[in-house]
Amino acid sequence: MTQYRDILDRLARGREVSQEELAELVTLSGEPRVLDYARGLAREVRQEWYGHKVYLRGLVEISSHCSGGCYYCGLRAENRSLERYSLSEEQIMEACREGYALGLRSFVLQGGQMMDLEERIANLVVALKSAMPDAAVTLSLGEQPSSTYEAWRKAGADRYLLRHETASAEHYAQLHPARMSFAERLACLEELHRLGYQRGAGFMVGTPGQTNEMLAHEVEFLKDLSPEMVGIGPFIPQKDTPLGGMARGDVATTLMMLSLVRAVLPKALMPATTALATTAGNGTLLGVLSGANVVMPNITPRQYRGSYAIYDGKKSSGTESAEGIERLAEELHSIGYEATMTRGDHPDFPGSEVKQ
Ligand code: 5AD
Numbered sequence: 196m197t198q199y200r201d202i203l204d205r206l207a208r209g210r211e212v213s214q215e216e217l218a219e220l221v222t223l224s225g226e227p228r229v230l231d232y233a234r235g236l237a238r239e240v241r242q243e244w245y246g247h248k249v250y251l252r253g254l255v256e257i258s259s260h261c262s263g264g265c266y267y268c269g270l271r272a273e274n275r276s277l278e279r280y281s282l283s284e285e286q287i288m289e290a291c292r293e294g295y296a297l298g299l300r301s302f303v304l305q306g307g308q309m310m311d312l313e314e315r316i317a318n319l320v321v322a323l324k325s326a327m328p329d330a331a332v333t334l335s336l337g338e339q340p341s342s343t344y345e346a347w348r349k350a351g352a353d354r355y356l357l358r359h360e361t362a363s364a365e366h367y368a369q370l371h372p373a374r375m376s377f378a379e380r381l382a383c384l385e386e387l388h389r390l391g392y393q394r395g396a397g398f399m400v401g402t403p404g405q406t407n408e409m410l411a412h413e414v415e416f417l418k419d420l421s422p423e424m425v426g427i428g429p430f431i432p433q434k435d436t437p438l439g440g441m442a443r444g445d446v447a448t449t450l451m452m453l454s455l456v457r458a459v460l461p462k463a464l465m466p467a468t469t470a471l472a473t474t475a476g477n478g479t480l481l482g483v484l485s486g487a488n489v490v491m492p493n494i495t496p497r498q499y500r501g502s503y504a505i506y507d508g509k510k511s512s513g514t515e516s517a518e519g520i521e522r523l524a525e526e527l528h529s530i531g532y533e534a535t536m537t538r539g540d541h542p543d544f545p546g547s548e549v550k551q
Contacts, residue, residue, distance in 0.1 A: 217411035237486030250539035253294035261307025308337025362416035395424030401444020428470030457486030
């Protein structure tokens with residue numbers, strides 16, 4: 196236990212830290228002294244590139260139709276009790292225009308994984324980019340053929356979010372049906388990188404069967420992969436899924452994981468996730484105080500928000516929403532951080548306003 200400072204200091208300096216040592220830190224997430232030290236270090240590391248800025252991205256949940264079968268997710272194709280929706284191009288454009296009027300210059304279009312999206316999304320990206328040329332467009336529409344990723348990139352998409360969900364192939368197989376594979380997920384992430392996207396990976400904390408050794412491995416995996424963005428949130432059961440009866444992920448462990456990943460990826464854009472905000476009342480601020488530097492307010496038209504039920508109780512109002520941006524900015528200010536609505540590109544990408 197007395198070694199934890201030494202391990203964390205080495206981690207933040209890019210020195211050698213063993214998997215056993217990392218797993219030990221994860222095990223100590225519940226020890227306030229250890230967690231506080233890890234979070235303090237994460238804040239120091241994030242300051243090197245980002246100071247106290249927190250980038251806001253407007254999140255539009257464009258469709259809840261999904262062909263995926265992820266055992267943890269309420270949008271899985273096998274869930275017949277979910278009322279599905281798909282927003283029209285005009286509805287999506289309008290949501291972004293409203294966000295733009297509020298000052299947002301970065302939009303995330305997220306939806307279930309479907310086969311027939313290529314043309315519609317390409318047209319949408321072109322329309323968005325011509326209406327709001329100074330805004331960044333991030334897509335998050337699951338696994339797609341390379342040719343589709345390429346078409347969307349050519350249409351002007353800047354970034355793509357595709358969490359790897361777990362860096363353990365074995366655990367991946369426990370969380371997904373046989374038609375999905377970890378190898379395929381990695382191949383998609385590789386392809387996104389090759390096509391010049393800023394890409395986002397990420398994982399859940401506390402999925403049933405996950406061990407502290409697996410969480411330790413996440414740190415090493417992400418350091419090697421070095422994605423521009425990393426989303427980390429606690430698992431939250433969704434009642435109509437095979438994992439609906441399981442326990443939710445733990446907040447302290449999530450904050451420890453955020454801190455550890457921040458320690459090894461100083462330049463990454465890391466959201467304080469909605470799952471974290473759903474699990475802890477002050478989750479957004481806890482995340483920011485653990486090295487997160489992005490918040491994604493929900494700008495989906497209100498009447499659809501309840502139907503994007505990836506997990507139970509999902510927060511989509513208050514400071515998690517467009518309506519709450521001002522209050523979010525105030526809350527961030529109260530802990531010494533500054534809400535920022537510029538594009539917020541990764542510092543290695545051309546034109547990034549993040550200071551070198
Ligand atoms: N709990 C927490 N996060 C979840 N996600 C999907 N289902 C759940 C859940 N039950 C996350 C996955 C996915 C992202 C869009 O949401 O990591 O990649």
